[in-house]
Amino acid sequence: MEVMLGIMPALLVLSQIFIFFVSSPKRGYFAYLPIVLNSILSSYIAVWVLLGNQAEFTLSGSYITGPIGIQIDALSAWFILVFNFTFLTGGFYGIFYMESYSDRVNNLLLHWLVFPVLHFSLLTIIILQNTLAFLVAWEVMAISAFVLVIFEGSKPVNLKAGLNYLIQSHVSVIFITIAVLWIYFRTSSFDFSAISTFTKNTNEAQTLLLFLMFFLGFALKAGFVPFHTWLPYAHPAAPSHVSGIMSGVLIKIGIYGILRMILLIHTNYLVLGYFILAISIITGVYGVMLAIIQHNLKRLLAYHSIENIGIIGIGIGVGCIGLGLNNNILITLGFAGALLHTLNHSLFKSLLFFTSGNVYSVTHTLNIESLGGLVKKMPHTSLLFLVAALAITGLPPFNGFVSEFLIYIGLFEWLSYAKLSTLIFGIIVVLALVLIGGFALICFTKAFSVVFLGEERNSHSNVHINEAPKASLVPLYLIASLIVAIGVFPKIFINVLLKPTSLFANPNFISSLSGTESIPVNLMSAISLSALMFIGFVVLIWGIRWLITREVKKTMHVTWGCGYVEPNKRMQYTASSFVKSYAKLFKMVLLIFKHEKPVEKVFPVTAQYESHPYDRIEHGLIDKPIRGFKSILGKLTFLQNGRLQLYILYGIVFIGLLLVVPVITEWIIRFFEVLKQI
Amino acid sequence: MLSTLLIIVTAIFFTGIINRTKSIASGRKGPGVLQPIKDVIRLFRKGSVYSKTTSWIFQLAPTVYLASVIMAMMVVPFGKSKGIISFNGDFIFFAYVLAMGKFFSIIGAMDTGSSFEGMGASREALFSMFAEPAFFILMGSLAMLTGNTSFQQIFANLHLGSYITYAVGALGAFVLLMLAMIENSRMPIDDPKTHLELTMIHEVMILDNSGFDLGLILTAGYLKFAIYGALIVNLFIGTISYEYAIPAFFLIQFLLAVFMGLIESFMARFRMNHNPQFILTLTSVALLIFFGVLTLVGKFV
Numbered sequence: 001m002e003v004m005l006g007i008m009p010a011l012l013v014l015s016q017i018f019i020f021f022v023s024s025p026k027r028g029y030f031a032y033l034p035i036v037l038n039s040i041l042s043s044y045i046a047v048w049v050l051l052g053n054q055a056e057f058t059l060s061g062s063y064i065t066g067p068i069g070i071q072i073d074a075l076s077a078w079f080i081l082v083f084n085f086t087f088l089t090g091g092f093y094g095i096f097y098m099e100s101y102s103d104r105v106n107n108l109l110l111h112w113l114v115f116p117v118l119h120f121s122l123l124t125i126i127i128l129q130n131t132l133a134f135l136v137a138w139e140v141m142a143i144s145a146f147v148l149v150i151f152e153g154s155k156p157v158n159l160k161a162g163l164n165y166l167i168q169s170h171v172s173v174i175f176i177t178i179a180v181l182w183i184y185f186r187t188s189s190f191d192f193s194a195i196s197t198f199t200k201n202t203n204e205a206q207t208l209l210l211f212l213m214f215f216l217g218f219a220l221k222a223g224f225v226p227f228h229t230w231l232p233y234a235h236p237a238a239p240s241h242v243s244g245i246m247s248g249v250l251i252k253i254g255i256y257g258i259l260r261m262i263l264l265i266h267t268n269y270l271v272l273g274y275f276i277l278a279i280s281i282i283t284g285v286y287g288v289m290l291a292i293i294q295h296n297l298k299r300l301l302a303y304h305s306i307e308n309i310g311i312i313g314i315g316i317g318v319g320c321i322g323l324g325l326n327n328n329i330l331i332t333l334g335f336a337g338a339l340l341h342t343l344n345h346s347l348f349k350s351l352l353f354f355t356s357g358n359v360y361s362v363t364h365t366l367n368i369e370s371l372g373g374l375v376k377k378m379p380h381t382s383l384l385f386l387v388a389a390l391a392i393t394g395l396p397p398f399n400g401f402v403s404e405f406l407i408y409i410g411l412f413e414w415l416s417y418a419k420l421s422t423l424i425f426g427i428i429v430v431l432a433l434v435l436i437g438g439f440a441l442i443c444f445t446k447a448f449s450v451v452f453l454g455e456e457r458n459s460h461s462n463v464h465i466n467e468a469p470k471a472s473l474v475p476l477y478l479i480a481s482l483i484v485a486i487g488v489f490p491k492i493f494i495n496v497l498l499k500p501t502s503l504f505a506n507p508n509f510i511s512s513l514s515g516t517e518s519i520p521v522n523l524m525s526a527i528s529l530s531a532l533m534f535i536g537f538v539v540l541i542w543g544i545r546w547l548i549t550r551e552v553k554k555t556m557h558v559t560w561g562c563g564y565v566e567p568n569k570r571m572q573y574t575a576s577s578f579v580k581s582y583a584k585l586f587k588m589v590l591l592i593f594k595h596e597k598p599v600e601k602v603f604p605v606t607a608q609y610e611s612h613p614y615d616r617i618e619h620g621l622i623d624k625p626i627r628g629f630k631s632i633l634g635k636l637t638f639l640q641n642g643r644l645q646l647y648i649l650y651g652i653v654f655i656g657l658l659l660v661v662p663v664i665t666e667w668i669i670r671f672f673e674v675l676k677q678i
Numbered sequence: 679m680l681s682t683l684l685i686i687v688t689a690i691f692f693t694g695i696i697n698r699t700k701s702i703a704s705g706r707k708g709p710g711v712l713q714p715i716k717d718v719i720r721l722f723r724k725g726s727v728y729s730k731t732t733s734w735i736f737q738l739a740p741t742v743y744l745a746s747v748i749m750a751m752m753v754v755p756f757g758k759s760k761g762i763i764s765f766n767g768d769f770i771f772f773a774y775v776l777a778m779g780k781f782f783s784i785i786g787a788m789d790t791g792s793s794f795e796g797m798g799a800s801r802e803a804l805f806s807m808f809a810e811p812a813f814f815i816l817m818g819s820l821a822m823l824t825g826n827t828s829f830q831q832i833f834a835n836l837h838l839g840s841y842i843t844y845a846v847g848a849l850g851a852f853v854l855l856m857l858a859m860i861e862n863s864r865m866p867i868d869d870p871k872t873h874l875e876l877t878m879i880h881e882v883m884i885l886d887n888s889g890f891d892l893g894l895i896l897t898a899g900y901l902k903f904a905i906y907g908a909l910i911v912n913l914f915i916g917t918i919s920y921e922y923a924i925p926a927f928f929l930i931q932f933l934l935a936v937f938m939g940l941i942e943s944f945m946a947r948f949r950m951n952h953n954p955q956f957i958l959t960l961t962s963v964a965l966l967i968f969f970g971v972l973t974l975v976g977k978f979v
Binding site: 372373375376386390393394395396401405408409412413415416420423427430431434435437438439441442444445446448449450453454455522523526527529530533534537538541542545548549552553554555556557558559560561562567569571572573577578579580581582585 | 722725726727731732733738742744745746748752764766770775778791795796800801804808811815818827875885886890950951965968972
């Protein structure tokens with residue numbers, strides 16, 4: 001095992017060197033190679049761990065960090081498998097996706113150099129047991145993701161999005177660093193076990209505050225509302241395979257962090273559960289409500305990532321409440337639901353991003369208002385997008401339903417013996433989950449039908465639209481088949497999941513579950529049966545339809561225009577019109593900027609209407625404070641006058657000030673002594 | 679198993695009875711009770727016209743829609759006997775599998791590129807989203823009252839005894855009835871017989887469907903009526919023996935159909951922008967049930 005862990009960085013470095021010596025078109029493959037090899041190695045270890053073994057080592061570390069522990073438990077193993085799958089499919093897809101940028105040799109070189117680094121740093125974060133080393137790996141992850149996002153940095157919008165991400169991820173680092181230093185000063189150890197020992201021996205308020213610090217840091221990464229504002233910028237700016245990986249994997253590292261801290265920090269889990277539930281329902285509902293009004297396909301998907309983080313959070317919250325109440329069924333259902341939804345979301349969201357990458361490659365636009373009718377030109381992409389859209393809406397027989405079902409069952413289990421105050425809270429959570437499902441239905445019927453169905457809305461774009469190359473569709477079909485597999489045979493996956501869940505619950509309880517008669521597993525076979533029956537009925541009805549209608553006459557005609565005989569592509573329903581009544585109903589939550597020149601008089605001249613959806617939380621929480629900062633700092637702009645001599649002078653003044661600081665402090669001390677004598 | 683058979687039998691007559699009630703109320707003789715079924719059988723044999731704009735989605739949508747309704751039917755129990763599928767939390771499956779059908783009927787409508795059908799699809803998506811919370815709160819409250827989470831056990835353990843249980847039962851029946859109206863796009867929400875496409879929801883979504891596909895959609899609609907009717911019946915029959923339960927089933931279904939016919943004869947459709955308020959009111963009624971259940975279980979201290 002140790003040897004295998006040692007090989008992984010070596011592989012990475014070797015391939016990094018090789019990349020310089022191969023010609024530009026082949027570099028993608030050389031970047032993919034270490035991902036494949038590292039994935040094989042780490043997945044092997046992960047499976048070995050999930051079979052019931054323990055992998056623990058200690059590296060000698062350095063004078064500063066102390067010994068660095070490495071531990072791969074079932075939780076790490078689960079995340080390793082999830083991450084590897086997304087990187088394997090995403091990397092393969094990325095090689096094809098980046099072909100259209102083959103003229104940007106230097107940008108590509110940087111991109112392919114950093115891509116495997118991101119994979120490696122994520123794997124490292126999951127297995128490290130030393131907070132300082134963890135922070136270093138975290139930083140490597142944040143910066144490599146930044147480099148990947150700004151691939152198209154020549155466009156100012158993308159560069160700005162990348163910087164926004166970089167700054168916000170460093171705000172997250174600040175919170176984690178504060179927590180790490182806090183632990184260090186109390187226990188003088190950087191080891192993860194110090195967190196446990198510290199929180200066992202201190203009062204509740206401190207442990208809660210410590211958790212809050214970690215939570216804020218990880219929530220920024222995961223995209224919990226109100227820390228989500230970087231997501232809708234970074235995802236559209238990045239190349240599609242990177243967006244898929246960011247949404248499928250990168251934000252999940254935040255979820256991993258939160259779960260790890262729940263394992264380590266001993267505190268009042270009930271308070272924790274309520275807190276996480278409250279923030280999660282806001283995240284889930286707000287995310288999907290904003291997703292509905294987006295015009296940019298990738299931005300829409302980014303807001304959906306926020307929604308799904310909310311669903312995962314609800315699962316975690318239910319699990320925490322189970323921990324607080326010492327209820328093993330609740331723990332199992334909550335954490336299993338959250339972990340399964342982590343996998344599910346990484347599958348369908350990466351698939352959605354990859355397919356929208358296919359759309360972008362041929363149409364060169366992500367504005368869904370100018371798309372349409374792609375189902376006939378890109379049948380594979382449309383089918384894959386549809387599968388992912390159905391799965392993300394949480395509909396049976398796909399995987400999203402299974403994880404949401406587990407969370408629902410957990411919630412109802414909790415409600416059945418909760419007290420009055422918690423009951424009302426619980427019913428709000430149920431309501432939120434139901435609303436999220438309903439909103440997601442609106443959002444994805446809109447996204448799918450406006451992008452793929454009907455006629456092309458923008459008649460000016462006469463670009464030749466073709467299906468993506470066959471080979472690039474292979475990883476996408478792989479993801480889609482896994483989505484269906486989880487939906488139809490969830491039992492296999494739940495059985496694997498019982499291992500990481502057993503870290504939270506009482507191990508004896510979980511082992512009693514492994515028999516086939518236990519509750520969650522039993523439910524899974526029922527779901528499996530219903531999913532199969534559903535598919536069976538679709539096939540049966542389709543068969544009967546085919547048998548009966550193959551003889552009868554079929555005519556083609558234009559769409560029935562209710563008597564109007566001159567239909568026009570531009571008369572189709574657009575995305576904005578589809579959600580018009582929704583946007584009107586919820587206008588107090590949504591912020592939509594409109595520029596309007598209405599139709600006036602009997603003979604109207606030009607009229608126009610433009611709407612730009614914006615984020616109310618971003619407006620209040622980010623934009624306004626920044627404007628305030630700017631107006632204060634703006635008064636100091638006279639310092640920045642571009643004259644080199646003055647800049648050198650500033651340096652000298654600064655150094656001089658530093659030198660006199662001890663002298664001045666001494667004077668102050670003396671002054672106080674004099675005061676005391678008086 | 680029994681419930682599925684009963685629902686299918688009811689579905690054959692249900693829409694016919696509604697139509698008959700409406701004709702009698704307006705002083706006409708009206709078509710026979712079996713006319714809707716005859717229509718469907720005729721449609722199954724007819725040829726179809728497809729729009730040039732449509733794709734395989736449009737052809738697949740009615741099939742998935744009907745399959746989803748059939749799956750929902752499988753879950754519904756009848757008194758003592760379970761549905762063909764029954765497991766803890768099957769009412770969640772019920773709601774989500776119906777949503778699956780809705781998803782397909784919406785994208786099927788959008789596939790035609792017609793602005794009218796887009797309008798209907800948009801309304802369908804919004805209104806069905808509003809209707810879901812009421813169903814979940816109702817079933818969640820009943821689950822809490824009985825301590826079970828599968829349809830059959832919930833209904834079997836629902837003993838109507840005290841005044842509050844009667845209130846809960848009546849309110850529950852009201853919520854389910856209104857949900858049936860919304861799901862089937864009937865009167866106060868939607869008017870299937872209006873002459874103007876702009877004011878329709880469901881009917882305008884299927885403007886371009888014809889032949890076999892239209893038959894499938896109509897069949898699904900008939901089944902949906904009977905499914906919701908069966909749920910209402912289940913609220914009251916408990917576990918009484920079959921010789922009483924089966925006549926009671928048909929009687930209640932018959933009364934429901936007549937009631938719906940009367941509503942449609944004497945009420946006007948709401949204005950489209952009032953529909954969300956109406957549907958949300960349903961959620962508050964469901965919340966009333968929730969609080970009623972709270973008092974029943976003694977959680978109000």
